[in-house]
Amino acid sequence: MPETTDVVIVGGGLEGCATAWALTRRGVTDVTVLERRTVGSGGTGKSSGIVRCHYGVASLAAMATQALEFFEEHGAEIGFRQAGYVVGVGPENVEALRKSMAAQRAVGVRTEDIDRAEVAEMLPAADLSPFAAFAWEERGGYGDAYQTAQKFAALARAGGARIRQSTPVAEVLVDSGRAIGVQLADGSTISAGTVVVAAGPWSVGLLAPHGIDLPITVHREQIVLIDPGEDLGDAPVLSDLVSLQYVRPESGGQLLFGNSDLSQLHEADPDDYSDQAEPDFIELAVEKVAARFPGWSNASITSTYAGCYDVTPDFNPVISRTQIGSLVVAAGFSGHGFKISPSVGELVADLVVDGRSSLPHVPESDFRLSRFAEGDLLLSPHPYAGAGQMR
Structure with a gap:
């Protein structure tokens, strides 16, 4: 007899497992998650793990601040450290910063101005002279996306969901305009x-055979880990929108570096790409970190890695019902997925159960798939010069 389930979720990463967790909290317990490898083994495991609410898009800021409750509740279990989050801008972006902060406060984000002296206390080795203004989120920080996915999976299982690993899906099955299940790579169906x-x-x-155009391109994202040569103490996450980089503490006293300049993206095959940073990227990391932290005279590179972003034209996710009945998609997170994952699970569960969002300040229409065909992209009304894609 074919296997049956109320809801089948294709993908056992952060968003798939978060959705299973959220569905069980809504009372939908006959849920099956299908993961082709192991939980969190795809893009989830390569996340840089930043937790912030600093978004110009109000619905994203609302999702991020609501998601903080999950991170704060589970804390050390998911590697979450509430070290705080600082974003610094140059003179050309001060107005955008102020307007963005005001919009964030309107949806519940706790963000405030912080002066140069206060940032210098937290980051004493930094050259802060190029910055004209800073914003501070005391509840921000960083966590471990892989551990978070595992936690979602454990909570979903406890709520009654089934998670099947090493179970690749070959096809979404559709009949009379409605999704009716999936066919697995071994030929069996659910x-x-x-x-x-x-x-x-x-x-x-998976969606293309049914006429669903999901406008996602895949881009390689490189990360460099640095030994600063000194104790970082309780350093916060720093988003540097002057030199377009972000840095945060890492286990063992290291520093994680990422590049915020997304003006030139590097397309990749998610099944076949180098998982190490290239030499020119390492040079870029050295230049940027040395310029921002000239006090680190004994810093050195310890390791590198690379992952992939699934990027949409507006750098914002698709969390949407589709033209196929009973088919919902949650993809294209463009690097935002970790910090909003608890809210993503809740929004998808809302779409499955009610067809609309119950999250405050998060209209489901913002993340609809049809916005691309309509030419109505989800963009910040307060973009930052040089870093508009990710803010």
Whole structure:
């Protein structure tokens, strides 16, 4: 007999497992998650793990601040450290910063101005002279995306969901305009009342046969880990929108560096790409970190890695019902997925159960798939010069 389930979720990363967790909290317990490898083994495991609410798009800021409750509740279990988050801008972006902060406060984000002297106390080795203004989120910080996915999976299982690993999906099954289940790579099928596709960049190939154009491109994101040569203490996350970089503490006293300049992206095959940073990127990291932290005279590179972003044209996710009945997609997170993942799970669960969002300040229409065909992209009304894509 074919296997049946109320909801089948394709993808056992952060968003798929968060959706299973959220559905069980809504009382939908007959849920099956299908993961082609192991939980969190795809893009989830390569996340840089920043937790922030600093977004110009109000609905994203609202999702991020609501998600903080999950991070704060589970804390050390998911590697969450509430070290705080600082964003610094140059003179050309001060107005955008002020307007963005005001919009964030309107949806519940706790963000405040902080002066140069206060930032210098937290980051004494930094050259802060190029910055004209700073914003501070005391509740921000960083965490471990892999551990977070595992926590979602454990909570979902406790709520009654089933998570099947090493179970690749070959096809979404559709009949008379409605999704009715999936076919697995081994030829077997699972019937379902609702299908949720949360498979990152692999979502594109699953939806395309049904005429659903998911406008996602895959881009390689490189990370460099640095030994600063001194104790970082309780250093916060720093988002440097002057030299376009972000840095945060890492385990063992290291510093994680990422590049915020997304003006030139590097397309990649998510099934075949180098998982190490390239020499020119390492040179860029050295230049940027040395310029911002000239006090680190004994700093050295310790390791590198690379992952992939599934990027949409407006750098914001698709969390949406589709033209196929009973088919919901959650993909294209463009680097935002970790910090909003608890809210993503809740929004997808809302779409499955009610067809609309119950999250305050998060209209489901913001993340609809059709916005791309309509030419109505989800963009910040207060973009930062040089870093508009990620803010």
